[in-house]
Every structure is written in C-alpha cells, then in structure tokens.
Amino acid sequence: MTFNRENSDKLVEFEHGSSTSLAQIEDACSIMLDVYEEKDAAMLEEFERSLETVLLDETIGQEPSEPDEDAGETPMDESDGESEEISEGLESDDDLVDEEEPPELEKEPEITPEPLPGPEKPVIGFVCRHALGVNSIADADGVMNAYPFVHLIELPCAGMIKPDWLKKVLEKGMSGVFVVSCREASCEHRSGARLTTERIHGKRRPKIAGKFDTRRFRFWESHPLDQDIFLKGLAKFLEELGALDTAEE
Amino acid sequence: MKTIAASSRKSGYLIFRESVGNFVDAIEYYSARFFGENSNPITLTGAMMIALVLISVVTGLVMLLYYVPTPGQAVASVNQLTQDARYGSILRALHRTSADFIIIILILHMFQGWARGRYTGSRSRSWLTGLLALPLIGIIGWAGYVLPWDDRAMVMLAWGRDIAHGVDSWPIIGWFNLGSLLTMPIFGVTGEADQLLRIFALHIGGAFLAIALILWHLKRVTPPRVRLPFAVWIGFVLVLLLVAAMMPVETEALRSLNPFELPAFIHIDILITFPLLFFPALGGAWTVFFILLILAMLAWLPRLERKKPRTAAVSDIKCVGCRLCLNDCPYGAIEMVPHPNPLKRRKGREIAKVLPGYCAACGICVGSCMFDAIELPDITSDEIELKIDEIGGIKEIPEPEILPDESFL
Numbered sequence: 001m002t003f004n005r006e007n008s009d010k011l012v013e014f015e016h017g018s019s020t021s022l023a024q025i026e027d028a029c030s031i032m033l034d035v036y037e038e039k040d041a042a043m044l045e046e047f048e049r050s051l052e053t054v055l056l057d058e059t060i061g062q063e064p065s066e067p068d069e070d071a072g073e074t075p076m077d078e079s080d081g082e083s084e085e086i087s088e089g090l091e092s093d094d095d096l097v098d099e100e101e102p103p104e105l106e107k108e109p110e111i112t113p114e115p116l117p118g119p120e121k122p123v124i125g126f127v128c129r130h131a132l133g134v135n136s137i138a139d140a141d142g143v144m145n146a147y148p149f150v151h152l153i154e155l156p157c158a159g160m161i162k163p164d165w166l167k168k169v170l171e172k173g174m175s176g177v178f179v180v181s182c183r184e185a186s187c188e189h190r191s192g193a194r195l196t197t198e199r200i201h202g203k204r205r206p207k208i209a210g211k212f213d214t215r216r217f218r219f220w221e222s223h224p225l226d227q228d229i230f231l232k233g234l235a236k237f238l239e240e241l242g243a244l245d246t247a248e249e
Numbered sequence: 250m251k252t253i254a255a256s257s258r259k260s261g262y263l264i265f266r267e268s269v270g271n272f273v274d275a276i277e278y279y280s281a282r283f284f285g286e287n288s289n290p291i292t293l294t295g296a297m298m299i300a301l302v303l304i305s306v307v308t309g310l311v312m313l314l315y316y317v318p319t320p321g322q323a324v325a326s327v328n329q330l331t332q333d334a335r336y337g338s339i340l341r342a343l344h345r346t347s348a349d350f351i352i353i354i355l356i357l358h359m360f361q362g363w364a365r366g367r368y369t370g371s372r373s374r375s376w377l378t379g380l381l382a383l384p385l386i387g388i389i390g391w392a393g394y395v396l397p398w399d400d401r402a403m404v405m406l407a408w409g410r411d412i413a414h415g416v417d418s419w420p421i422i423g424w425f426n427l428g429s430l431l432t433m434p435i436f437g438v439t440g441e442a443d444q445l446l447r448i449f450a451l452h453i454g455g456a457f458l459a460i461a462l463i464l465w466h467l468k469r470v471t472p473p474r475v476r477l478p479f480a481v482w483i484g485f486v487l488v489l490l491l492v493a494a495m496m497p498v499e500t501e502a503l504r505s506l507n508p509f510e511l512p513a514f515i516h517i518d519i520l521i522t523f524p525l526l527f528f529p530a531l532g533g534a535w536t537v538f539f540i541l542l543i544l545a546m547l548a549w550l551p552r553l554e555r556k557k558p559r560t561a562a563v564s565d566i567k568c569v570g571c572r573l574c575l576n577d578c579p580y581g582a583i584e585m586v587p588h589p590n591p592l593k594r595r596k597g598r599e600i601a602k603v604l605p606g607y608c609a610a611c612g613i614c615v616g617s618c619m620f621d622a623i624e625l626p627d628i629t630s631d632e633i634e635l636k637i638d639e640i641g642g643i644k645e646i647p648e649p650e651i652l653p654d655e656s657f658l
Contacts, residue, residue: 028571028619122640151640153633156558159577160612162630165637172641185286186277189611190579191472196616205573206619225278 024164024209119175119241123150125234126165127180128158130188133224137231146231147238149175158182159192163199163208170216176241178218180230186223193221215244262553270364277361288481294358296477299463300485301351306456308344316396318449320441323398331498342493348390350489352520355382366554371580371609373551378466380547384540385462389455395448398441406444408533415533470580559626560608561615565589567622568600574614574623575601582607583614 127134134154137144144150155161158181169177179200181193198204200219218237222230259267277291284290290297315330315337317323330337359379362368368376391409395402413427467473477485531539560582575583582605588598601623603614614623621630 024619028569122642124637124640151636153636155612155628155633156625157611157613159579160616160625162616162618165630165633168634168637169641172637174641183281183286185289186281186292189609189613190470190474191577192579192611192613195577195613199616206617223274223278225275 024206027205027207027209119149119238119245121149121173121175121245123147123176123178123238123241124169124174125150125152125178125180126158126161127152127154128182128188128192129154129156131158131180131182131222131224132230133227137227147234150234150238157187157189157192158196159189161196161199163206166200166217167208167210167212170213175245176216176218176237178220178234178237180220180222183221183223216241260553266364266366266554270366273361273364288478290481291361293474293477293481294354294361295473296475297354297481297485298351298358299475300477300482301347301354302459302463304486304489305344305347305351306460308340308347309456311340312344318396318445320398320445323396323445327397327399338497339490339493342497343489345498346489346493346496348386348393349492349520351386352390355379355386363550369551369554370558371560371582371607374606375466375470376551377548378462380544382459382462382466384544385455385459389452389459392448392452392455396445396452398445406448412533412537415535416537418534468581472579558610560605560610561603561612561623561625563601563603564622564624565600567620569620569622570599570601571619572601573617573619577613577617579611579613580607580609582609 134142134152137146138152139145142152142154144152158179161179166177166179179196181196182188184193184197187193195204197219199206200208202208218233220230220233273291277289280291281289312330315326315334317326327341331341332338334340362372362376362379391405394405395409416427417423417429467475565588570585570588572585575585582603583601584604585599586602588594588600590598601614603623610625610627612625612628615625615630624630
C-alpha cells in the first residue's frame with residue numbers, strides 16, 4: 001500500500017493499543033531518519049533494511065494478520081518495535097522524506113447572507129488557562145453559559161494542543177473547533193502561542209495530518225480582559241458554522 | 250463545586266498575591282494597548298535589564314579611559330571627565346542613570362514575577378538567582394560612589410567600613426574578617442591607595458559577577474526574551490538621556506584633609522544607597538542583619554506556595570527519541586538519555602527524560618509528541634480525547650488491548 005493524500009487519515013493500530021494515522025507515521029519516519037543520518041550511516045542502512053523487510057499486512061481496521069512465514073529472509077528486529085508496524089505503506093525513501101503540504105488556513109470561509117443562531121452540533125474550544133477567564137463564561141464542566149453546545153477544554157497552555165485533537169473533533173462530526181491562546185508577546189509559558197500557531201499552520205511538527213476543513217476552525221489570541229472581543233468573534237464564528245451546517249444539509 | 254473547594258483552601262497570602270497579580274495583568278493589558286503588543290515595557294523588563302547592563306558596561310568602559318585609581322588623582326580625573334571631556338558629563342550621568350534604572354527595573358521585574366506567581370516550583374531557581382542580584386548591585390553601586398574619592402566617597406567608605414566591622418563581630422561570618430579586607434594593605438601599597446584599589450577592583454569585578462549572574466538567571470529559560478525591539482531601544486535611550494541631562498552627577502568638594510572630619514551634607518543617591526539611610530540609626534551590623542533578613546524572607550517566599558503540579562512523564566515504550574519535545578520545551582526541562590532497553594541502547598537509541606526540577610507542567614511537550622509518549626499526569630491526552638468522544642456523543646470502537654503504562658503514575 002502506498003501512502004498518499006487519500007488514505008493519509010486511515011489508522012494503523014499498534015501493539016500497545018494506540019492508533020495513528022499513516023501521515024503521522026510518515027512524518028515520524030522522516031524525523032527518525034534525520035536523527036539516524038546524523039548518527040551512523042551503518043545504523044541508517046540497518047534501519048532502512050528493517051523497514052523494507054519487516055512488513056505485515058496492509059489492512060487497516062482489520063485484525064492484523066500473522067507475518068508471512070514463507071517470506072524467507074525477514075529477520076524480525078526486536079529492537080525496532082515501532083518500525084515494524086510503521087514501515088507499512090511506505091514504499092521508497094522518497095516517500096519518507098517528502099514534506100506534506102501544510103493545510104491552507106488563510107482561506108476565508110463562505111458566509112451565507114442570512115444570519116443563523118448557531119449550529120446544532122457541538123463545538124469544542126481548547127482554551128489556555130491564562131488566556132480567558134473560563135470560570136466566568138462556562139460551568140465546571142466547561143459548557144459555556146451563553147451557548148450550551150459550546151464546550152471549553154481548559155489546558156495549562158495552548159502549546160499542549162495536539163493538532164490531531166483539532167482534526168478528531170471535526171472527524172467526530174462536530175460542527176467546529178477553535179483554539180484560544182495567550183497573546184504571543186505575553187504568553188505565560190513564553191512560546192506556547194507561537195508553537196501552536198506554527199503547528200496548526202504546518203510549519204512545525206507535528207502537523208495536522210490529511211484534510212482539515214479550515215472553515216470550521218478559528219484561532220484567537222486573547223487576554224482575560226479581552227473576553228468581550230473573544231465572545232463577539234465566537235458569536236460570528238458560530239453563526240458561520242450554523243450557515244455551513246444548513247448548507248451541507 | 251470544584252472551584253469553590255479549591256478556593257477555600259487558598260491562604261490569605263495567596264488571595265492577596267493573586268489580586269495583586271490581577272492588577273499587574275490589567276496594567277500590562279492597558280500598557281500593551283498603549284505601547285503596542287510587542288513593545289510593551291511591562292513584558293520587557295527582563296530585556297530592559299540586559300539593555301541597561303549593556304549601557305552601563307559601555308559607558309563604564311569609556312569612563313575607565315579617564316579614571317585614575319589613586320587617592321591623589323581620582324577626583325581630578327573624574328573632574329576632567331565631567332568638565333573637560335566632550336560629552337563627559339552626559340556620559341557619567343548616563344552611567345549613573347543606568348545604575349538607578351537597573352534598581353528600578355529590577356524591583357519592577359521582581360514585583361511582577363512575584364505578583365504573577367512566577368517564582369514558585371520550577372521557577373524558584375530564577376527567583377533565587379534574581380534575588381542574589383539585589384545585594385550584588387547594591388555593592389557595585391556603593392563601590393561606584395566611592396571611586397571619585399570625594400567627600401561623598403568618604404561618607405560611603407566610612408559607612409561601608411563600619412558595616413564590615415559590624416559583621417566581623419558576628420559568630421560565623423566574622424571569621425572571614427571582612428572588615429580587615431578594607432584596611433589591610435595589598436601589593437605593598439599602604440594607606441588610602443590600597444583601599445581605593447580594592448574598591449576599584451570590587452566595582453569592576455562586581456560587574457563581571459553581575460553578568461555571570463544574568464547568564465545563570467537565563468540558563469533555564471529557552472528562548473529568553475533578551476532583545477529589545479528597535480523602537481523600544483530608541484525610546485529607552487532617550488528617556489535615559491533625558492533623565493541624565495536633567496539630573497547631572499555632582500562631584501562633591503574635594504575631601505577635607507582630616508579623614509575624621511566628615512562633611513555635614515552630601516548628595517545621596519537614594520536608589521543605590523537606600524539601605525545606608527538606615528545606617529545612622531541602626532549601626533553597621535544591624536543594617537546588614539535587616540538586609541539579610543529581608544533577602545531570606547524573599548528567598549523563603551516560594552515555600553509559601555507549594556504549587557506542585559505533577560511534572561510531565563515519558564513512556565519508555567512509546568518514546569522513539571525523535572527530539573521534538575526537546576526542541577519545543579521552553580524551560581529546557583528535557584534531556585535525551587540512552588534507552589533503558591540494552592538492545593536499543595547498543596544501537597545508540599535515546600529517549601527523552603524530564604528533569605522534574607525544571608518542568609513547569611505547561612504541557613507544550615505533550616503537544617509536540619506524535620506518539621503520545623509524554624504526558625502530564627494531571628491531564629493526559631487520553632482524558633482529553635475521551636472528553637472529545639463524550640462531547641461528540643459517538644462511541645468509539647473499543648481498543649483491543651491496552652498495556653498498563655506505569656511510568657505515568
């Protein structure tokens with residue numbers, strides 16, 4: 001199986017229970033190769049050989065089958081636990097080091113003329129603890145007082161957000177997702193806002209793997225005293241989401 | 250309910266500290282509106298300190314070209330600089346003003362660090378190294394005022410000598426005989442010359458020590474914001490020049506020949522030498538005692554808030570040694586160590602390790618990890634994904650097998 005844009009969001013299951021998309025694996029392999037290239041060319045060769053030879057079946061979402069007994073020279077390298085699975089779906093070295101194009105986030109959403117109250121499906125917001133007074137606008141579970149369908153997840157820093165979470169929210173069929181971070185200049189942990197922005201824009205690993213509907217995503221830099229500005233922006237965003245949802249229906 | 254329970258446990262000190270912190274936040278917010286987000290002086294106090302140290306070092310080096318560290322010629326050389334040399338008086342005033350601003354900005358820097366609670370846990374190291382700067386800058390400033398060897402210098406020297414002798418009467422610190430350091434002859438030079446030389450060395454050496462202290466202070470923070478934006482540089486230097494022009498340094502009269510006859514009135518720089526103001530009432534030893542007491546109390550402050558969020562933890566199983574967390578951690582709290590598995594170690598594999606004393610539990614490493622190999626025990630990514638699932642209302646296919654991962658516990 002070859003890695004490409006169409007199947008990049010399919011999941012590979014690992015032995016220890018977690019699952020990861022192919023695009024992520026490709027990304028990881030390229031990093032590991034970077035690391036190994038620096039260290040030892042021989043080790044790199046060995047690593048590449050293990051990638052080529054050690055391979056299981058390519059089925060995704062099915063029970064992983066046993067490795068082919070007749071495959072002959074396939075010395076299963078015990079020390080490369082994760083490489084056994086991740087070498088699946090990678091054909092050549094070019095595939096490993098190819099950079100995926102960052103998703104375009106600058107695209108302006110299409111706004112339908114008539115305003116709508118908001119989407120029916122839930123919206124999730126990842127909020128930096130220092131960027132917004134969450135307690136004043138949401139209850140203890142993070143449900144916003146003004147919009148019961150908007151759930152806020154409070155984090156110690158916006159830098160903690162994994163780009164995959166944003167994607168997962170939309171994959172779950174939710175209407176939209178947004179991030180609220182500190183302002184970059186006054187970020188509590190100095191680089192949280194910057195790192196998250198770079199990751200979301202695909203300028204820094206980990207990136208958002210595969211397709212990501214940027215019309216359903218917003219990023220705000222905020223300050224607890226800027227709550228009004230955030231709430232206004234959120235109201236507009238929710239309006240747009242509602243319009244998008246009805247348009248899709 | 251959760252928040253009420255949490256707030257009821259807060260001590261009065263913490264409530265006070267947080268309300269001051271909110272006030273500082275508001276000042277920062279409106280200052281950012283006025284000056285602009287990236288040139289907000291409230292967030293740039295650290296970078297301003299470094300700019301000030303640079304200015305004082307550069308002006309000090311130029312003044313060094315004129316200065317003669319002997320009792321007979323010190324006053325004359327300083328007067329020559331101030332009166333004859335072109336821009337000499339403004340240079341000297343700039344040196345003095347930058348020293349004054351160092352004290353002001355240092356106190357502001359410490360105050361906002363305290364108000365926002367940026368002195369607890371992993372940040373207590375920076376707090377302590379910053380605290381050391383207070384007495385050090387006091388000593389450098391004091392030595393700087395002795396160097397002209399004028400009447401004011403005599404008063405300063407007398408006070409300094411009394412303080413040193415006062416400390417000598419203390420049980421343990423007294424063994425070091427600090428008082429004799431000021432009067433003992435060196436290099437075969439006796440009398441006043443050796444004292445002046447020693448204080449000259451203290452001023453220059455203290456500056457080196459201060460620079461070393463700044464580097465130590467910044468060591469933990471990656472990447473520290475040490476550069477002032479160009480516009481701020483311009484504005485800052487203009488302010489310094491303005492203050493320097495408005496308040497030129499006055500050399501006191503050449504000292505009277507009788508060393509025991511101290512002048513009745515001298516101009517005292519309150520910022521640099523404010524502890525000495527209490528000296529006449531308290532005496533040398535007590536002044537030092539109170540200074541040390543205040544410093545000890547400030548150093549003890551982090552213990553008042555035992556805010557110990559559990560630091561990030563790495564899973565040996567999942568970590569592949571990709572170094573993404575190492576690159577992203579803003580506190581330098583991650584180091585790469587050889588893999589615990591001997592087979593992998595032999596192949597040169599590494600895994601990330603969290604240095605708990607440096608970790609602020611900000612979670613930036615969690616966001617950087619593609620393998621869920623590093624987690625904050627208080628809020629794991631599994632919990633967050635579970636929450637996303639709950640909110641989405643869609644049940645996920647149960648995962649086949651999950652090995653217990655004890656390294657997070």
